[in-house]
Amino acid sequence: MAKAQLSSDRFHLQGIYACPLCRHGQISAMPLMETFSCNFCHHIFTTNFEQQVLKIADSQLPLAWRWNGKNWKGVQREGTELGWSYLGIGIIFVVLPTAIIATGSYLFPPLPGSPLSWLPLWWTILTFLAHLFCLIWLIVEYYQFPIFLYFRALRRRFFARWHAN
Ligand SMILES: [Zn+2]
Structure with missing residues (x-):
């Protein structure tokens, strides 16, 4: 597999990244698709390269992460900060x-x-x-x-x- 190196400044289609969900596997683009999948937990993620955002596609949970250049940061939903x-x-x-x-x-x-x-x-x-x-x-x-x-x-x-x- 000719893939870009693991750490890349920007989240892009050719990259391989640590899975933000299981934190064990690596996610990479599925063949001919803009979606990513994990080689450990086998979950599928949709991508938004403009916003550098990754969203889980095969779960009820509204989970999303933003790539900050080194790792994933969970995208907080509105009003979810506990006081x-x-x-x-x-x-x-x-x-x-x-x-x-x-x-x-x-x-x-x-x-x-x-x-x-x-x-x-x-x-x-x-x-x-x-x-x-x-x-x-x-x-x-x-x-x-x-x-x-x-x-x-x-x-x-x-x-x-x-x-x-
Ligand atoms: Zn995973």
Whole structure:
């Protein structure tokens, strides 16, 4: 394959670039087309060379990246910047229920040696983890981080290697 070198100042049809989605593979132009595809995650991207923008074509997620001459930068959609107030609400969402449960078990401790004396501590930890998970999930959903595409690509690579052995 006679392709231009990996790093190029401008995003152009003949170039080969690191895949912005899986960050493992390399994307290059598909034969006779203006679309790019990745040799690792096999996703297809549409290109806009004037704006130096790459958009994912085969996903529901509205993901796009702009080439800055060295690497890809995610194109933020309008109004997707999370404010500090949201971060504060998120922290309260995690800390407050945990604090209530912890205070409850501190004020009304279980009888020492009773069979379920371990429960309040575990319940507190579980509350914290469950709420933290909800918060992380919301952030992942909000920013449309391609976590599932990433895991799917990793799994595919793992099985490809496994079958090759
Ligand atoms: Zn990829």
